[in-house]
Structure formats: structure tokens, C-alpha cells
Amino acid sequence: MRDIFVVSVIFGLLPFVLRRPWLGILLWSWLGYMNPHRLAWGFAYNLPFSMIVGLVTIAAFMASKEKKEMPWTRETIFLLIFVAWMLFTTLFAFYPDVAWMQWDKVWKIQLMIFLTALIINDRDKLHWLLWVIVLSFGFYGIKGGIFTIINGGAYRVQGPSETFITGNNELALALVMTIPLIRYLHLQDTRKWMKTGLAAAMVLTGVAAIGSQSRGGLVAMVAMGIFLWLKSRNKIVTGLYMAVAVGIIAAVMPQEWYDRMNTINTYQDDQSAQGRINAWHTAFNVAKDRVTGGGFEMWRPPVFRQYAPDPYNVRDVHSIYFEIMGEQGFIGFALFMLLGLLAWLRAQQIIKRCKKDPDKKWAADLAAMIQVSLIGYAAGGAFLGMGYFDLPYHLMVILVLVAKFSGVLQKQPVPVGGFGKRREAAAG
Known part of the structure; x- marks a missing residue:
């Protein structure tokens, strides 16, 4: 019954996604965060619902007459650079087969996050x-x-x-x-x-x-x-x-x-804690030795035997910081940390400009709560390997949308090649 219910809900909503692409972002987020199909016990468990919803959402958005405007801000630009860097490091991964499998998950997540910035327009x-x-x-x-x-x-x-x-x-x-x-x-x-x-x-x-x-x-x-x-x-x-x-x-x-x-x-x-610290040293040593790091899913015995202080204590890295450092190198780690800093600064900007305006109080509240959420991620992530988890990146893009809808981002004329073109820029 669970399988039938989940399938009925998802496929029943697809016609609405065709008419309103933003509903596809909501449906994809529900699938990605709650994973209702993983609560089923039969045929629905392994169906590629996220891929189906993503494709329908993209097709519906491309066919729609909605204005297609990406808010290119420092956050979205550096996020795109980070995604491109992860693709580049995957070309030189220690374990190409599993690295490309992980890349396949990561780029699809990031694509939908960028689509969120495109499609959620109010x-x-x-x-x-x-x-x-x-x-x-x-x-x-x-x-x-x-x-x-x-x-x-x-x-x-x-x-x-x-x-x-x-x-x-x-x-x-x-x-x-x-x-x-x-x-x-x-x-x-x-x-x-x-x-x-x-x-x-x-x-x-x-x-x-x-x-x-x-x-x-x-x-x-x-x-x-x-x-x-x-x-x-x-x-x-x-x-x-x-x-x-x-x-x-x-x-x-x-x-x-x-x-x-x-x-x-x-x-x-604690043996578990000592194993994590050993993995953190391994990450640092790999990043020091290779500009591209070891690539996705590098935490294997041969890597530890070459780079770890204790070569036979093989454990998962259990840290967003050392996970990114080891797999993406120091450049990837710097981009990851920069994204967090830019998100924090954007939230501060929103709070400063909106907290005293009753009509924009909602924006200041949301920016502050996203800051709190990211603090939880930054603190807990020090001991958990969730460097590619959807939610923090989604929240970074949501901050950009909050700035856009609250008027913190304004249209400013930017001359390009002698033509008076306009682009999205941070006010002030």
C-alpha cells in the first residue's frame, strides 16, 4: 500500500508540474529530503523519482513563458566554480569508478539547486x-x-x-x-x-x-x-x-x-575518535601532495597506507572540512569555506537592511534563522562527513532569493562592451 500511495502522489502531481514548474522544485525537495519512497517496502523503493521529477521540471520550465533570469551573485558564481572544480578533480581521482558515481549524484543535486534560484521567483x-x-x-x-x-x-x-x-x-x-x-x-x-x-x-x-x-x-x-x-x-x-x-x-x-x-x-x-583524527591527517597529507586532492570516495586502505600516520587504522573521515580537503584539495576546501563566509555576509546584509522595516521583517527573520542553521551545520559537520549534503547549499541559494525579494539585490546598470546592459548586483 505504501508503494502505491507514493507512486500515486508523485505521478499524480506531475501534470501540475508541467503547468507550474515551481511545483517541481517543491516535489523534488520533498523527495530529496524526506525520501518517502525509502519508507516503502516494494517496487517504489528504487524507482528514480528524483530524476523523473527533475526532467519534467526542466522541460516544463524551458517550455514556459516565465522570465528565465539567474541571479548571478557572488554566492551563485562561486558555487558554480566549486561545482566545476569538483568535476575537474574527478578527472584525477584515485578511484575513478566510484568517484564518477558520486559526481553523478553531486552534479544533479547542484543542478536542482541552481534551478531553485531560477524558478522560485517570488x-x-x-x-x-x-x-x-x-x-x-x-x-x-x-x-x-x-x-x-x-x-x-x-x-x-x-x-x-x-x-x-x-x-x-x-x-x-x-x-x-x-x-x-x-x-x-x-x-x-x-x-x-x-x-x-x-x-x-x-x-x-x-x-x-x-x-x-x-x-x-x-x-x-x-x-x-x-x-x-x-x-x-x-x-x-x-x-x-x-x-x-x-x-x-x-x-x-x-x-x-x-x-x-x-x-x-x-x-x-576512544578508538573511533582516534580513527577519525587519523583520517583527518590523511586528508591533509593528500591535499598537500596533490592539488586536486584524492577525488570522491578516496577513503580506502591503499590511501591510508600511503598518507596516514597510522596506515592500518582505516576509517571514514567524518568531517565536512577534512572530507572536502581530502577529496577536493586545498583549492576545493578554500571554495567550500568561502561559500560559507559569503552566505553569512549575505545574511548579515539582509538583517541590517530589513530588520527595522515592518514590510521586510520576514527577510531579516529568515536570514537570521538560516545563519543559525548554518552554525549547526558548521559545528556538527566538524564530526560528520556531509560535505555534499543538499541542505546547506540550498540555504545559501535561498539567502540570495531572500535578498532579491526583499530589495537588497537591485538592478544596476553595468556597461559591458560599450552597451548599457543590466545585471543583478548587490545594492550598496
Whole structure:
């Protein structure tokens, strides 16, 4: 029944995508973040839904009469350069077969992210996209929070199989990044019942992130929580929600959870932690030796035997920073870090220009919450290998759209070759 339901919903929506391409972005985001087909047990499990939706969306957009204008800003330009660099490094990968398979996933994700910038052309469509992202991850947050409370934190909260968020660590990071987005929707909604529901969703998602029993998730949760409180409009209300979540966690989590979290302070005695540090040294040594790094999926025994301090302690890298450094080299790492910096600066620009304008307050709120989400990614990602995860790149492009719809990006004349052409540029 699940298979039939999923197939019916997706194919039932495709005719609407043909008429309104922006619905294809929403449908693709739902498939990419919630992965509903991975919750089925039969024929729908392996169907290429994302590819089908992507192709229909592209065809519909190309055939539409909508204005096709890419907001070329510093963020989108450097993201395109980063994608091109990843293609270049794949040509020189240690393991070409698996590297090209990973590249095939990465470029398709990035294509749809650029299509988001092209197709989502007003605030209402952007609002719907945010709802889709929140509901996709919120499904696992609410379900996982209830599961944690009922079982007293005895079992780990996991994500759907064969996805970016399959493991407890990966799901924890995604949930931490989702909480600020729920808070944004909570700030914008005026209906009491909806605000109550979103507040409950924030608390339960926080409980689910802790219920994953991920140490990296705990680090991300603490960093995100601090910035969520600092960036929040109403610090008393935000503090109350955080206190409720902490109270639930303290009441339900077993001693085994505390023991596991305490190993953060004794990482020298933890074999898993030492294996990660060994992999980080390996990443640095590969990047130092090769300008293009080792390429996607380089974490194999021969690489460790050549580049690792402990050549026989072979583990996954478990860090977005060293993952990018090892696989894409120092140039790729610099581009990755630059993207994060540019996103932060863009958010600051939006906040500065919009926070005192009642009509643009929404933009300042969203920019601040995206900053909080990216802080969670930056902190938790130090211990999780999710360097190519869709969401942070999607949020970077969403920031560009927020700047565009709030008037922070303005049309400015730029003479090119003697002709008075115009392009999208940051105001001021």
C-alpha cells in the first residue's frame, strides 16, 4: 500500500508540474529530503523519482513563458566554480569508478539547486519551499521525538535507508539544521493553533536529535541552541522552548546516553575518535601532495597506507572540512569555506537592511534563522562527513532569493562592451 500511495502522489502531481514548474522544485525537495519512497517496502523503493521529477521540471520550465533570469551573485558564481572544480578533480581521482558515481549524484543535486534560484521567483513560492523542507525533516523530528520519549531514549533515532540522513549522526545534523527553519515559520504565522503546533515540533525535533545518541549531533545542538537564542526576536519565548526540550531530555535519556556523551571529553581513549583524527591527517597529507586532492570516495586502505600516520587504522573521515580537503584539495576546501563566509555576509546584509522595516521583517527573520542553521551545520559537520549534503547549499541559494525579494539585490546598470546592459548586483 505504501508503494502505491507514493507512486500515486508523485505521478499524480506531475501534470501540475508541467503547468507550474515551481511545483517541481517543491516535489523534488520533498523527495530529496524526506525520501518517502525509502519508507516503502516494494517496487517504489528504487524507482528514480528524483530524476523523473527533475526532467519534467526542466522541460516544463524551458517550455514556459516565465522570465528565465539567474541571479548571478557572488554566492551563485562561486558555487558554480566549486561545482566545476569538483568535476575537474574527478578527472584525477584515485578511484575513478566510484568517484564518477558520486559526481553523478553531486552534479544533479547542484543542478536542482541552481534551478531553485531560477524558478522560485517570488516570496510566496519561497515560503512554500521552506514549508516543504520543514515538513520533510520535521516528519522524522516529530516521529523521532515521540519515539525517544516513549522508549526512554533506549534506542537510537535513525533516518530512512540509503539516503544522506540514513545514520543517526547524519539525521541528527539534519534535524538540528531544521529547528531554526521551524522557528522562522513560527515567527511568521499568526494562527494560535499553528504556532502551538510549530512550537511542539521544535521541541520534539530537538528531543529526536538528542535521541539519535550522536555526539556530533550534541555538539551541533549546543552551538545551534546558543545562536538560536542570541538571534531570536523574543529571547524569553525561545528560552522557554529550549528549557522544555532540555527538561524532557533530562527526564527520559538513560545513563548510557550520558556515558556516551562524556566520551567527548576523553577522546584520547576512544578508538573511533582516534580513527577519525587519523583520517583527518590523511586528508591533509593528500591535499598537500596533490592539488586536486584524492577525488570522491578516496577513503580506502591503499590511501591510508600511503598518507596516514597510522596506515592500518582505516576509517571514514567524518568531517565536512577534512572530507572536502581530502577529496577536493586545498583549492576545493578554500571554495567550500568561502561559500560559507559569503552566505553569512549575505545574511548579515539582509538583517541590517530589513530588520527595522515592518514590510521586510520576514527577510531579516529568515536570514537570521538560516545563519543559525548554518552554525549547526558548521559545528556538527566538524564530526560528520556531509560535505555534499543538499541542505546547506540550498540555504545559501535561498539567502540570495531572500535578498532579491526583499530589495537588497537591485538592478544596476553595468556597461559591458560599450552597451548599457543590466545585471543583478548587490545594492550598496
